[in-house]
Each structure stands twice: as structure tokens, then as C-alpha cells.
Amino acid sequence: MSEIVLFGNLRASLTLARSLARDGHIIHAGYDELDPYLIASRHVAGAFQHARPDLEPEAALAGLQAYLDRHRSVDVVIPVSDIAVRLISRNRSRFRGRARLILPAPEVVETCIDKAAMFDLCERLGVALAPRRIVTDHPGLLAAVEAIGRPCIVKPVDACHYLFDRKAIILRAGEPVSAAVPFWPAEHRSLCVQAFVAGPRHDISFAAHQGRLVGAVDCKVLRTDRADDTGYTTQLISTAPHPEVARGLEAMVRALGYTGVGDIEFMVDEENQQISFIELNPRLSASFKSAEVCGLPVSRLMLSLGLGEAPASAPDPWAYPVGRRTVWLKGELAGLKRQRRDGEIAGPELVCALRQLLKTALHHHHLTFEIGDPGPVVWSYLHPVLRRLGLSPPQPTRRRAAIAAPQVVVSAA
Numbered sequence: 001m002s003e004i005v006l007f008g009n010l011r012a013s014l015t016l017a018r019s020l021a022r023d024g025h026i027i028h029a030g031y032d033e034l035d036p037y038l039i040a041s042r043h044v045a046g047a048f049q050h051a052r053p054d055l056e057p058e059a060a061l062a063g064l065q066a067y068l069d070r071h072r073s074v075d076v077v078i079p080v081s082d083i084a085v086r087l088i089s090r091n092r093s094r095f096r097g098r099a100r101l102i103l104p105a106p107e108v109v110e111t112c113i114d115k116a117a118m119f120d121l122c123e124r125l126g127v128a129l130a131p132r133r134i135v136t137d138h139p140g141l142l143a144a145v146e147a148i149g150r151p152c153i154v155k156p157v158d159a160c161h162y163l164f165d166r167k168a169i170i171l172r173a174g175e176p177v178s179a180a181v182p183f184w185p186a187e188h189r190s191l192c193v194q195a196f197v198a199g200p201r202h203d204i205s206f207a208a209h210q211g212r213l214v215g216a217v218d219c220k221v222l223r224t225d226r227a228d229d230t231g232y233t234t235q236l237i238s239t240a241p242h243p244e245v246a247r248g249l250e251a252m253v254r255a256l257g258y259t260g261v262g263d264i265e266f267m268v269d270e271e272n273q274q275i276s277f278i279e280l281n282p283r284l285s286a287s288f289k290s291a292e293v294c295g296l297p298v299s300r301l302m303l304s305l306g307l308g309e310a311p312a313s314a315p316d317p318w319a320y321p322v323g324r325r326t327v328w329l330k331g332e333l334a335g336l337k338r339q340r341r342d343g344e345i346a347g348p349e350l351v352c353a354l355r356q357l358l359k360t361a362l363h364h365h366h367l368t369f370e371i372g373d374p375g376p377v378v379w380s381y382l383h384p385v386l387r388r389l390g391l392s393p394p395q396p397t398r399r400r401a402a403i404a405a406p407q408v409v410v411s412a413a
Contacts, residue, residue, distance in 0.1 A: 001025055002303070004076040005099075007064055008053060008084025011036050011328070011368055012284040014376055016080065018043050019292065019299035028074060030064055034383065036368060040375035040396035046071065053083045054160060061091055068098060078102040078302070083160050085283045086113060102306030104260040104282045111256065112282040115157045115192060122277050125255055127248040128266070130276035132194035138184040144193035145177050151196040153230075154181060159279070161187045168230045170196060197276040199269030202245060203233065205284070205291035207301040208258040209310060213250050213317045214301065216241070217291035219326070220268075225335035227344055234331035235360070236290045238324040242268055244275050246318060252280060261302040263288065290326040293365045327364040330380055332357055 001024050006013045009031040017027045021043035028046040029038040032053065039047040050063030068074055077099045079088040088101060089109040095101055103109065111117050115134070122129040133144040134157060145152055155168035163169060169180045206216035218241040224231035245266050252264070263285035265278035285291075288298050301311060336353055339345040345353060369377045379396045386393035 002076045002307075003071070003074045004028065004078060004303075005030060005064070005067065005074050006038070007050075007077060007079045007088065008081030009033070009036065009038055010081050011286045012288055013038055013080045014041065014368055015289040015292065016078065016284065016299050016302075017041055018370065018373060019297075020303065023300060025303075026073075028067070028071065030067065032060070034396070035380060037376040037379040037383070037396055040379045042373050042375065053081070053087050057087050061087065061094065065094065068095075074099060076100050076102060076303070076306075078306075080284060082113075082281065082283060085109060086160070100307060102260075102302060104258060104262070108256050108258055108260075109282045112262075112280050113159070115279065118277075118280060121252065121255060122248075125248070125251040127251060127277050128244050128275040130195040130197050130267075130274070132192055134190050134192055136190045138181075141181060141184070141191060141193060142177055145171060148193055148195050150175070151198075153194050153196045155192050155194070156188055157190040157192050158188065159281075161185075163188070163191070166226075166230060167232075170228055170230060194276070197267040197269050197274045199267060199271065199274070201229070201233075201278070202239070202242070202266045202268050203236065203285055203287060203290075204241070204245065204249060204264045204266070205261070205288045205296065205298055206249060206253070206264065207261045207296070207298060207305065207311070208253045209305060210259055211254045211257045213253050214305075214311045215296045215314060215317045215320075216246075216249060217294045217296050217320050218242075218245060218318075219287070219290045219294075222325075223332070223335070225331045225338065227335075227339060231335065232328075232331050233287050234328045234335060235364070236287055236326045238290065238294045238320060238322050240322050241318055242266075242270070242275065248277060260305050261288075261298055287326065287328070287367055289367050290324070290365070291320075293326055294320040294324050296320060325360075325364045326367055327360050328367040329357070329361050329369065330377070332360070 003026040005028045007030045014036050021027050026045050029044050030048055030050050032050055038044050048067045051059035053060040079085045085103055089106050131148055135141045135144050150171050150173045153168050153170050156163050201221040202218055204216055204218045207214040218239055219236040220239045221233050222235040222237055225234050249264050263281040267276045291298050383393050
């Protein structure tokens with residue numbers, strides 16, 4: 001049994017906390033903002049607030065180290081978000097001899113977050129990849145769009161920063177670049193312009209050991225919280241992997257000598273037989289619970305691989321049930337709210353969408369809600385309502401973890 005700090009709170013942190021706590025581990029959570037309200041989970045034994053890793057990285061690291069100093073029984077640190085993985089990986093020496101860090105090797109992390117390097121790797125391995133250009137200024141962006149043609153997609157090279165409050169921007173025929181990207185965003189050193197592959201995005205959670213794929217689940221994204229499907233995933237369904245997707249993942253894992261868990265994304269347009277690699281993230285997918293619903297114990301594998309344990313060989317790493325559906329209900333509601341605000345949906349159409357969402361909520365697996373641990377989701381809805389009413393809502397009370405653990409005091413770094 002380990003005592004584990006999760007650093008960089010996301011929806012994935014909630015799934016991870018629940019899964020590892022059920023395995024008997026003691027979970028502590030660092031957070032820089034309340035959502036997704038890990039401190040209201042009965043599976044979290046202790047928590048602390050730290051500075052934002054993207055804005056104050058040194059302060060965030062100092063907060064984590066201070067918490068470890070106060071809780072000497074903690075022996076494992078798991079960074080969860082993109083920013084947390086990058087920050088912890090680049091500061092491994094600060095934790096040497098103090099706690100085991102659960103993340104891929106430093107050279108793997110650096111390669112995966114370098115989109116240009118990953119595109120080059122795809123070309124060497126013959127992994128499907130749509131034409132693209134990396135640009136560093138606005139004139140270069142305009143030239144790249146003209147060279148690649150429309151439809152195309154403009155997206156950050158550094159996933160830690162949004163592009164005009166979007167994960168990506170699709171430029172369609174007849175749409176001027178100046179309307180979507182009026183100027184060069186100062187927070188970005190480079191952007192990627194890539195030919196747009198229509199069709200659903202495939203989100204594959206996987207585990208690998210020394211370059212060998214241990215297990216993987218391919219989930220097709222059915223909906224996001226944006227109408228053009230460039231937002232956060234809200235509905236997924238497990239599907240049989242496309243042969244090119246499976247071959248591409250196995251080739252990249254082998255070439256990287258990958259050990260750990262991760263998330264790889266492809267666009268798959270089966271109608272026009274077009275496939276394109278998007279990115280490989282050396283971290284958990286925000287929706288990796290969809291893989292656990294299909295029987296791949298991602299949380300358990302992440303910890304065991306990070307602790308140096310060799311997993312048992314599976315005859316087929318792609319063996320899992322297809323047709324398992326998962327929903328993030330709050331994201332669905334946020335998407336409908338945005339569509340209503342923007343005039344994209346109203347009246348009977350909105351009522352129909354809400355009725356369909358109710359059916360979905362009753363028949364799908366949920367990414368964040370669990371009947372035995374309702375606190376985080378209750379607070380995710382209650383807290384904003386109280387604030388809109390002009391009330392000063394209290395911070396969620398952390399309940400005693402349902403594991404044999406000593407009492408841990410919630411503290412602020």
C-alpha cells in the first residue's frame with residue numbers, strides 16, 4: 001500500500017483517486033482550483049492548495065514539497081495534467097530520495113510534448129499524418145493556410161495554452177483567416193496549420209512496458225461541449241480500433257521505448273479513408289475512465305509500471321468490449337448553455353436535446369458521478385449556484401477517506 005499525492009487536478013484526478021483508493025492506497029490531492037472538487041470525495045484522505053503550475057511554477061513546486069515535508073508517510077507523487085507532468089518531469093532531482101514519481105522517462109515526456117518531433121517520428125514510422133506546417137508568425141500562418149488549403153485546422157503547438165480560448169480553430173472554405181485568427185497570440189511561440197480530416201476523433205488510452213503495448217482501448221468521441229467538436233469530450237463509445245490506428249500506436253510505443261500509461265489521439269474519416277495522428281500525451285486522458293469501464297485497469301497499471309513492476313503479458317492488448325458508452329453530464333449541459341447563448345439552439349430543439357440528455361444520463365456510464373461518492377459532483381453544481389445568488393459558499397468539507405488511514409489535516413501550502 002502506498003500514500004499518494006495527485007498533483008494537477010483534473011477530471012482524471014477524480015477517477016484516479018477513486019480507483020487507487022479502492023485498491024487500498026491512501027490518496028492526497030493537491031489543487032489550484034476547486035473544480036473538480038476532489039476534496040469533497042470520500043476517497044481523498046488529505047488535500048492542500050498550491051499555486052497555479054502554469055503561472056507560478058516555482059511556488060507550485062514549493063507548495064508540493066512543503067506538503068511532502070509535513071506528511072513524511074507520502075511516498076508517491078503522480079502528476080496528472082499536461083502542465084504538472086512537464087513541471088515535475090523537469091524537476092525530478094528535487095524529489096530524488098523522497099518520493100517515487102509516476103510518469104514516463106524524461107526523454108519520452110520531452111519528445112511527446114514536442115509536436116514537431118512527434119510529426120517527424122510519424123513520418124519515419126509511416127504513421128498516418130495529414131499535411132501540416134509549423135509557423136512562428138502571422139504572415140507564416142497566412143501562407144501556410146493558403147498552401148495547405150481549406151478546410152484546415154489551426155492549433156497550438158504548446159497544448160498548455162489555448163488559442164483565442166479554443167483548443168483549436170477550424171478554417172472552412174470561404175472563411176477569412178483574419179476573422180478567426182486576427183493577430184498572432186503573444187503566448188504562443190508557434191502554431192500548427194494542418195489539413196482537416198473530417199470524421200470523429202478517436203481517443204485511445206493505453207499502457208506500455210519497455211516499448212511493448214500492454215493494453216489499449218479505443219473510444220470514439222461522439223460529442224464535445226462545442227458544436228464543431230473542437231471542445232472537451234462529453235460522450236464516448238468504445239469501438240474496435242482501426243488497423244492503422246493500432247499499428248501507429250504500437251509503432252510509436254516501440255520507437256519511444258515507452259513505459260507507463262498515456263493517451264493518443266487520431267482523426268478517423270472512414271467514409272473517405274483518411275486518418276491522421278493528432279498527438280500523444282504522456283499522461284492520463286481526461287476521459288480515461290471510459291477505458292476502465294471497458295476493463296483496462298489504467299490507474300492500477302499506471303502505479304505498478306511507475307514502481308518498476310513488469311505487467312503480465314496479455315495475448316491481445318486490444319481485447320475489450322465495444323459499444324460501452326460514457327458521458328460527462330456537466331460538460332454536456334455546459335455545451336447546451338453555450339449553444340443557447342450563441343443562438344445555435346432554442347425552443348423545441350433545446351427541449352428535445354435536454355430530453356435526450358436525460359436518457360443518456362440514465363443509460364450511460366458517467367465520467368465523474370458515482371452513486372457511492374456524490375460529493376464532488378454535488379459541489380460542482382452547488383458551488384456556482386451559491387456564488388450567482390450572491391452567497392459566499394463554504395469550501396467543500398473533506399470527508400474521512402473510506403480506508404484504513406490516519407487522520408490527515410487539510411492544509412494550505
